[in-house]
Amino acid sequence: MSALLEIERLHLELAAPGGAVPILRGVSLTLAAGSVLGLVGESGAGKTMVGKAVLGLQPAQARISEGALRFDGRDLTGLGAEERRRLLGRDMALIPQDPMTALNPVMRIEAQMTDVIRFHLGLGREAARERALALLAAVHIRAPERVLRQYPHELSGGMRQRALIAIAFACRPRLIVADEPTTALDVTVQRQILRLMKELQSTAGTALLFITHDLGVVAKLCDRVAVMHAGRVLEAADVAEVFARPRHDYTRALFAATPRYDRPADALVPVPADLTERLLAEARTYDEARRRHA
Amino acid sequence: MTRRDAAMLEVRGLGLTLPDRARRRPFRAPPLVEILGGVDLDIGRGDSLAVVGESGSGKTSLGRTLLRLLRPSAGSIRFEGRDITALDEAALRPLRARLQMIFQDPLSALNPRRRIADSIAQPLIAYGRVAGRSEGRRRAAALLERVGLPPALGSRYPHELSGGQRQRVGIARAIALEPALVVADEIVSGLDASSQAQILTLLRDLRGDLGISLIFISHDLSVVRVLCERVLVLAQGRVVETGSTAAVFAAPRAPYTRALLDAVPLPIVDPSWIERSSADDVDPQSGKGGCGMKIAGSVALVTGANRGIGRAYVAALLAQGARKVYATARHAEAVADLAKAHPGKVEPLALDITDPGSVAAAASRCRDVSLLINNAGINQARGLLAAPDLAAARAEMETNYFGTLAMCRAFAPVLKGNGGGAIINMLSILSRVNLPLMGSLCASKAAGLSMTQGVRAELSGQGTQVIAIMPGAVDTDMSRDFPPPKMPPGEVAAAALAALEQGVEDVYPGDMASGVAQGLAGDPKAVEKQFAGYLPG
Structure with missing residues (x-):
């Protein structure tokens, strides 16, 4: 399968009074035509911003400072408003959270x-x-x-x-970005909506970028999964691989922090604070290195 | 673990009815809708109880009623040995300190113009637990630390x-007065997985340290497992199942609980999970199920079983292998012969759908019903047509309409508890005749909303399939003027049951509705006049 969507070393920053704030720090992802990629991470990880950047719906104060977004081999970053309008809704579409x-x-x-x-x-x-x-x-x-x-x-x-x-x-788009489309729903309704999306996705051959913080939904719906934190992709692989052998400490921590009705209460362990600290420090070091390089 | 001997909160037969604002009418008291019915529960000191269910199951209302933010319409609530069911605000005030709530949305629960420390200190000041603002702030700082936030956050x-962080503040404020019982309503559902885990572990620790009893309301069964030793499953305001969380989740008895658990996506890779559907996996919005309902082996309740169409249903049900039929009529004698003719298969029952007491008694007696055939409704159109004046005609229609709604409401949890169910609603004739006409006929919003839709709305969230069948062609005089002519009751019953098995939503034996629709498309005024002709005065 060829890559329908290629995100290469995407850097995005938001303009703020004290200087630009980095939101995405070199995100690289590929999505094959007709497949489902889950994007997981906690609030602020940058997963929604990835979806927005793909659709060209990032806020006005956002700037893509580096990297490439290619849809079907075509560069998306330089698209004009009119070209974007022709693309949105026809070739790519959004299913929002609310x-x-x-x-x-x-x-x-x-x-x-x-x-x-x-x-x-x-x-x-x-x-x-x-x-x-x-x-x-x-x-x-x-x-x-x-x-x-x-x-x-x-x-x-x-x-x-x-x-x-x-x-x-x-319009039978080739790519749909779904941003937490079932988070606000009851579990029974959620299951019906997931089934519906899967059904349409497989009959229409649409590729799906599914943004969620629920690893359970990823396990049932996605082919591949990317784990994000502080604007970086920490791990990306086939769902079966990640669920069987999570490689990154943070991925393992996310699994331990996911409540499960089939596990005793004390099995739940929140993401350790020192791990979060370490990841944030890594992100800062990364920013520092980039700044010096520039 | 639990110490059940010291019952701190004891609830028996709790009921709650509220005015149904969706159906309010000008210049009249809105009709009442039953939110909770027959809820029993006990919580010992330091216990934690989860209340789970889908949206609309009444779990939030239960929490609010337990804290006496709402006044129950039935049953009793005893808190620390004292009956608080009917206490007024003044008498409740000292108790409020011991009964606290944490809200789902902390942003809307906190005053946006008040600093965090002042929000936390506010209850302490209100109850005179601190001397002044500065002491309040000191206590607030300690409470912030207690919930794992830096005290400096108090000035934000x-x-x-x-x-x-906001949810931690909500917790800090709830524990400020050292309450005995805290009700937490969906407090982690707006949070991502890692914040969820932090809040859950915080609450778990606090509960252990402070000996607080907790009622944790949630639709997420995985979250519940982390925090609560016991669970109570609520559907349509009634308790479907209760027990220890580990036991109920490992081996649920009620089909509803099983369906809820099965719908939770566990983080286990399983692409077939999405396609799998359980018996109860019915779309509550559209009433659409994967398939229709089986008549064979079902237990049915037929209203108006004394009359032609009702009798036809009883016969058709038995012929198609129904296990048992409750044949009901206003007077049980009217259906005694049916019971005699089918011993052990037909149980006669007196039921008046216009009498709430009678409906409630039937719903609590017939717990095994999986199929409700409400056959009363507008089939009393003879009564409607014979009414002496328009007001009486309206009253008759509304009585039937609300009677039918009351039946649906009372039986919805029973039907759901028995693995889904179906209702055949006999009111659709007027709903299909268009809304302005209904409006002029009834001049009431309730009827104007269209009756079938009203009944469907009533059952949304139930997973109960609603079959609307137009009775007009059967035994009302209206059929004279609309094609085609009358249909034998047996054929109507057969058509309805077939629709039920196929999962079809609306059936119009004889297709009278299309006749009406054609008429309306041509000359609506003429049709309206024709209908008006049925009404007295």
Whole structure:
């Protein structure tokens, strides 16, 4: 399989009053077409920023200072707004964490779906509506006609997330970035949403960059996993390999810090503070070396 | 471990009803909705109890009721030997210091304009435990250290802290008054894995050191295992299962608990987990299940079993191998002959769906029901049509509507506990006739919302399949004017049960709805007039 997405030594920093703050420190990742890559790490590790950089949705004060982002061999870092607009929604799409804020509260689901379809595929109103109905049926919504007429607040969390998944898959993109799409859901609903994503992903041949802090979800859904901390990828390999033989201390610590209902209470050990300190010190040393080099 | 002899909190038959704001109507008291029913629990000094369930199961309401932030509608709560069920605010105030809560979202629970140390000291000052602000701050500094934060953090504001730090502050404030019982509601669900682990281990240590009893509310069963010796599984406001966490998680008895556990993704590589589905794995939003429900071997409850369509259901159920049928009617004598004809198969039962007491009694007696056929509803349209005036007609419809909702609510946990279930709702005729028409017919938001949708909404989160079947074609006079003509009750029952087995959501035997829809597409005013003709005055 060829690499659909290649991230090479990506450095990203945020402009701040006291000088630029490094967020990503040389992230390198590859995602093969049609495969699922899990990106795990705690809050602040930079995993969401990787997803945003791929989609070109990083905040205005962010600057990619070094490195390359290639999608299907094409450089993404130098894309203009218009080219980006053609790419987003058609070739790559986002499934965000919070479906309520991602949907427009004053637009019916129909308009939110057909806008994307009409813009990218050039379909007429009726054809776009047909497509939207088919998509809602594909995400197992029973009464698609009714849902099209509804506003986001009239749907439950699980239904909203289904609608967003339908929108993301609307143009059969080759890459979807899913940022914690099930974190806000009950476990029973989570499982249905994961099943749905897996099903669509494998039938449409879409590659999935799945951002999460839940190693359990990674174990069930992903082919490969990358563990991030302080803007660096500490370990990246096949899921089976990482779960069987985690190589990095931090990966091992994350496993020990994951609560499990099948383990006694005292099996849980938080990530040791000295390990976190060590990793942060490494990151600082890295920044220092780069600064001197520059 | 637990010392059960010293029951610190003793709860018996706890019930909670709240006004249903979704169904409020102008100038009237909103209808009540049952949030909790028949909850028993005991917590000894230093015990920890987890309350788990899906969203909408009533776990947050239970926590709030135990702390008497809500007033229960039934049952009793005894705290340290004293009955606090009906105490008023003034009498509760001294107790509040001993009953504390940690909230899910610490950012919204902390005053954004107050420094952290002042927020922590505030309860100490309010209860006169410290002489003044400076002593309050000193105590706050000690409490911050106790929860693993640098005391210097006390001079910061909530927005300057990380999620994990804020949750520690929430804990510090909760333990400031040295409470006997702390209720923690989803306090780690907003945190990432590593902050979660820190907060969980902190609480575990604090509980041991301070001898605090803990009620830990969560939807995450893995998290619960870390902290609680006992667990209580809640579904639709009722206790489905309770016991030691290790035992319940190792060998769950209730299908609902099993489904919850099975849905937790353990960090074990297993790509087939996603495709596997358990019996209860039904989408609560759409009511869609992997498959329909089996009639053979089921235990059914049929309302209105004395009349034509009800009798047809009983016969069809027995013919298709149902294990047992509760045949219900307002008066049990009306169905006595059914029981005589099918000894051991049919159990007659008096049930009036418009009487909450009668519905509750039936729900607690018939715990083995897996299929509810609510056949009362609008089939009393004769009563509706015979009403002397419009107000009486509205009242009749609303009685039926709310009666049906009450049935659904009462039986939902029973159905779910028995591995999912199904409800055949006989109200859909009017829901399918379009909303403005319903509005003019009933002039009530409840009916305007459309009855079927109301019933479905009532059961969302239940995993209960709802089959809507239009009864109009059967035995109301409305069928005169809409194609096609009447259908024999036996055919309607067969169509509904087939739909149930196939997992189809809406059935319209005879397809009268399309006749109505056509009429509305052509000349809505004419249809409206026609319907108005059914109503008196």
